[in-house]
Amino acid sequence: MFTSDAEATDEWGPPMNAAQPPPLLYDLEREELAEFLSDEPKYRVDQLWEGLYRDALLPAEISNLPKRLREELTDALPTGCELARESVADDGDTVKFLWSLADQATVETVLMHYPGSSASAARSTVCVSSQAGCAMACSFCATGQAGFERHLSVGEIVEQVLRAQRRSGDRRVSNVVFMGMGEPMANFDATWMATKRLHEAVGIGARHITISTVGLIPGIRKLTEAELPVSLAVSLHAADDDLRNELVPLNRKYPLDQLMDACGEYFGRTGRRLTFEWALISGVNDRYEDADRLADRCRPTSAHVNLIPLNPTPSYGVPGSSRNRVHAFANRLRHRGVNVTIRDTRGSDIDAACGQLSTAHSLGRAGGKSPSGDTTSDRTRSVQITERRQ
């Protein structure tokens, strides 16, 4: 459906087909799997497809396939994610995976369980990575500080969700957010194909799939045209160009007025809710004047704001805002008519945010030290942390 858009891909990373590893099991579309099974009865394709995606099974576990075929599939079509490390926090409600890919690139995925309440049903959300590393270079982001490595393939994105589903057991993954490592709009084609697979084959509601972007306008335009009503989040962090240029270098190419126009068009054409993300940084973007500017930016699209205190990262010296400041900022926005959610800092004890575990791992200090230098056990004795290495 989408033609490759040079602006959205090439300029912010190598071309999509550069140095891609050989096809993985989950890279194949249904027609390609059917071709692979062309000597088998037709119904085998349904059995395999449903086993892989609806039931999150590996080929070897799909018991209605003949053993011979299971072995053939296992040998011919490798999976892409090998577990390098798993960390558990929040009494088991947050699980963070660090995967080692075929070329040794590492990416992370976070599974978060949320209990139901009188107002909302229980849900299980998977936060996926779309790239190994990231070329956007946002100053406060651990992934941005580490630089770009490569795009992930469709299969590598989808597999993250399936592996999380296997870990999740009876609790069905209900939501997927593209808020792990990477800029999904810079890897649009793979992100979009993965989104469609998650919707059509895994059965995740389109509105429960959120694509988060730092503001790549060509990607926002493609979402505006897309027939699947997925949700869009835009990482704003600043509502004036001077500050945003500093925090989010991409703003120099797509400044705020243009970004807001693209958001306005998205909202006007689709009517779908738009979310602005705002990592609160002490003394940088948490003043009342910042809240007032943000409220002005929200008005035209009735955008919802997601606030999160900045997680400390190795190369950014400024701390996140205090709890009091986060609440004061939220109230200021609310008084100006903005819908605000304060995102809980799930799994921050296990660096379950924004490239931090992977960074710690590659720095060779993945043994529970946080970027701030405290040991996890010192910081939160109440949180159960278990780690498994393969």
Ligand code: SAH
């Ligand atoms: N590149 C995409 C998606 C990945 S980042 C984007 O920018 O939206 C997911 C979210 O985490 C973004 O809102 C990002 O700004 C935020 N983030 C990155 N580093 C962070 C940090 N150190 N503390 C809090 N949020 C952070």
